Amino acid sequence: MSNANPLLQDHSLPPFSQIKPEHIEPAVDQLLSQARAELEQQLENLGQATWDNLVEPIEQRDDVINKAWSPIGHLNGVQNSDELREAYNSCVVKLSQYSTEMGQHQGLYQAYQNLAVSAEFNQLSQAQQQSIHHALRNFRLAGVALADDKKARFAEIKQALSKLSTQFSNNVMDASQAWYKRLDEVNELQGLPESQIAGAKAQAEAKGVDGYVITLDIPSYLGVMQYAENRKLREELYRAYVSRASQNSFRLDEDQGPWDNSGLIEQTLALRHELALLLGFNHYAELSLATKMAEAPEQVVSFLQQLAEKSRTGAKQDVHELATFAAAKGLVGELQAWDLAFYSEQLKTEKYAVSQEQLRPYFPAAKVCQGLFAVAKKLFGIDIEQQEADVWHPDVGFYQVSRNGQAVAYFYLDLYAREHKRGGAWMDECRVRRSTEQGLQLPVAYLTCNFTPPLGDKPSLLNHNEVTTLFHEFGHGLHHMLTQVEVAAVSGINGVAWDAVELPSQFLENWCWHKDVIPMISEHFETAEALPDDLLDKLLAAKNFQSAMQMLRQVEFALFDFSLHLNYQVDEPLPVQAVLDQVRQEVAVMVPPSFNKFQNSFSHIFAGGYAAGYYSYKWAEVLSADAFSRFEQEGIFAPAAGQDFLHSILEQGGSREAMALFTEFRGREPNTDALLRHSGIGGGN
Numbered sequence: 001m002s003n004a005n006p007l008l009q010d011h012s013l014p015p016f017s018q019i020k021p022e023h024i025e026p027a028v029d030q031l032l033s034q035a036r037a038e039l040e041q042q043l044e045n046l047g048q049a050t051w052d053n054l055v056e057p058i059e060q061r062d063d064v065i066n067k068a069w070s071p072i073g074h075l076n077g078v079q080n081s082d083e084l085r086e087a088y089n090s091c092v093v094k095l096s097q098y099s100t101e102m103g104q105h106q107g108l109y110q111a112y113q114n115l116a117v118s119a120e121f122n123q124l125s126q127a128q129q130q131s132i133h134h135a136l137r138n139f140r141l142a143g144v145a146l147a148d149d150k151k152a153r154f155a156e157i158k159q160a161l162s163k164l165s166t167q168f169s170n171n172v173m174d175a176s177q178a179w180y181k182r183l184d185e186v187n188e189l190q191g192l193p194e195s196q197i198a199g200a201k202a203q204a205e206a207k208g209v210d211g212y213v214i215t216l217d218i219p220s221y222l223g224v225m226q227y228a229e230n231r232k233l234r235e236e237l238y239r240a241y242v243s244r245a246s247q248n249s250f251r252l253d254e255d256q257g258p259w260d261n262s263g264l265i266e267q268t269l270a271l272r273h274e275l276a277l278l279l280g281f282n283h284y285a286e287l288s289l290a291t292k293m294a295e296a297p298e299q300v301v302s303f304l305q306q307l308a309e310k311s312r313t314g315a316k317q318d319v320h321e322l323a324t325f326a327a328a329k330g331l332v333g334e335l336q337a338w339d340l341a342f343y344s345e346q347l348k349t350e351k352y353a354v355s356q357e358q359l360r361p362y363f364p365a366a367k368v369c370q371g372l373f374a375v376a377k378k379l380f381g382i383d384i385e386q387q388e389a390d391v392w393h394p395d396v397g398f399y400q401v402s403r404n405g406q407a408v409a410y411f412y413l414d415l416y417a418r419e420h421k422r423g424g425a426w427m428d429e430c431r432v433r434r435s436t437e438q439g440l441q442l443p444v445a446y447l448t449c450n451f452t453p454p455l456g457d458k459p460s461l462l463n464h465n466e467v468t469t470l471f472h473e474f475g476h477g478l479h480h481m482l483t484q485v486e487v488a489a490v491s492g493i494n495g496v497a498w499d500a501v502e503l504p505s506q507f508l509e510n511w512c513w514h515k516d517v518i519p520m521i522s523e524h525f526e527t528a529e530a531l532p533d534d535l536l537d538k539l540l541a542a543k544n545f546q547s548a549m550q551m552l553r554q555v556e557f558a559l560f561d562f563s564l565h566l567n568y569q570v571d572e573p574l575p576v577q578a579v580l581d582q583v584r585q586e587v588a589v590m591v592p593p594s595f596n597k598f599q600n601s602f603s604h605i606f607a608g609g610y611a612a613g614y615y616s617y618k619w620a621e622v623l624s625a626d627a628f629s630r631f632e633q634e635g636i637f638a639p640a641a642g643q644d645f646l647h648s649i650l651e652q653g654g655s656r657e658a659m660a661l662f663t664e665f666r667g668r669e670p671n672t673d674a675l676l677r678h679s680g681i682g683g684g685n
């Protein structure tokens with residue numbers, strides 16, 4: 001059996017057409033048990049730990065597992081089936097068990113420690129040393145260095161936190177789904193676009209009732225908040241939405257709900273704090289920063305406060321403009337929380353008169369890709385050429401990336417939405433660059449989008465948001481593909497601090513807003529004309545609509561998240577609402593009504609990976625805007641700036657600290673000026 005299993009054979013690229021769901025579990029089982037056995041044998045015979053006898057075999061085994069697993073995970077996302085999903089799900093459990101086991105392996109930890117203090121360590125390359133530092137850090141964060149009684153408590157807390165997080169997100173889902181509103185008459189939905197009304201009708205049919213149904217699902221909720229002229233309806237919907245998973249959650253009868261997350265939040269914060277103390281940190285905020293570019297909690301707080309301060313005047317102007325506009329449109333009384341989206345949408349349309357749909361004819365997918373590759377060539381001197389390969393769908397392209405005539409990487413490009421493909425856009429790793437006994441293994445990436453496919457003779461046409469998405473994912477791809485690092489753990493995007501990992505992606509987005517680049521990436525599919533300047537101008541103006549208000553909102557969320565984890569007091573925890581009120585007092589220009597319990601559905605931090613890390617969104621934006629500002633000074637395709645970005649950032653992966661790399665590229669530490677200026681905030685020019 002194993003001989004015929006394509007996942008157990010050594011291929012330079014995944015044999016997509018041969019992979020069948022029945023190959024998956026046997027392959028994963030065999031690889032994992034082999035890896036476990038080899039590790040025990042390796043440690044038994046180890047003697048003095050060296051790079052060659054300790055790390056190299058581990059990297060080799062991990063690579064074999066990754067190379068078998070990567071196409072499975074990828075197919076699960078882009079070519080799903082019931083059989084595949086089932087095999088995938090059971091293997092995900094096995095792989096995560098394996099990785100927990102490795103992270104808590106006492107003997108392995110000991111061996112890494114020995115290597116770190118050995119005479120050889122100082123002879124190792126920067127990348128090798130960094131990978132050992134990271135490994136030791138990850139062992140400690142996994143609790144391996146704890147005394148036995150503490151280790152048991154650590155495991156208990158981890159398990160409890162994982163349950164709390166699942167419960168939190170289930171509560172949000174249940175509370176959201178319990179609520180819906182049925183309307184008899186279509187005129188109650190006045191103002192909504194046709195497609196939204198059709199959606200409400202379909203919802204009613206799905207529920208087997210007459211009329212129209214609106215729900216708390218994002219498309220339905222936003223549709224009403226942005227377009228419904230019926231103010232009472234907007235208010236009712238807003239109240240339901242911001243009360244989800246709180247004691248005021250809507251409930252049909254006393255037996256259900258209210259799915260109140262308040263208690264779970266308190267428990268989560270207490271356990272996170274205890275976990276941080278166990279690992280020797282002062283609080284959870286410090287634990288969170290252990291894997292990030294930001295060095296100290298004070299740095300994060302003052303960073304956020306600075307953004308808030310600089311955005312406040314602009315945000316007040318945004319609110320004032322909106323209130324004036326709403327009054328002129330006949331709004332009676334004060335502008336309320338449930339009026340914001342409604343009047344903002346109208347104001348935006350009147351001010352800029354440009355819609356994303358209008359832009360599509362100018363951006364055929366093929367032209368955009370061609371332009372994107374040309375941009376990458378001008379910036380980084382790389383050539384991209386399509387090649388034949390075994391792919392999972394006829395629409396998928398395979399490309400070779402070369403520098404000075406030499407292949408350095410490959411990528412798959414899967415642009416179009418289709419059935420059984422997960423929504424959204426992402427870059428993922430297929431192969432990582434590393435040195436092996438057989439020579440250098442080149443990196444391979446998957447770039448996945450969900451654009452509208454070509455229809456008949458009509459090519460696939462992108463709106464500008466989608467063009468931006470493509471540049472963004474390609475930026476991640478370049479980070480993975482242009483690395484020069486040969487140690488897998490810090491090669492490409494591996495080992496990069498996660499508040500810095502969005503730097504190359506957001507950085508590259510800047511090029512699709514530039515007037516010198518527009519002719520490279522746009523060509524009307526009928527007239528062959530590039531996007532006219534006046535449309536680009538409108539697009540640029542619309543980009544910064546209410547940007548100060550948005551900035552303050554994000555800062556409010558980030559400061560709330562960070563303060564909760566930073567200022568936690570064991571004896572007398574401050575009520576969560578009090579922390580939120582205090583943050584709002586400090587930064588918000590429009591304080592939401594007191595029944596707003598957004599924290600009870602803040603899944604990013606209570607059911608996702610963003611605890612004491614929500615600031616990362618803004619942090620990475622600062623880095624990318626500041627990096628781009630060098631090109632504004634030196635020229636959009638300035639060769640020196642392009643080469644420096646390539647050498648100091650893209651080639652380095654996680655082999656050095658993100659701050660050191662940024663400083664090397666920019667000649668100084670990052671600051672917020674460029675982001676504020678690009679957002680039209682802070683009296684910049």
Ligand code: ZN
Pocket residue numbers: 472476502505
């Ligand atoms: Zn990204």
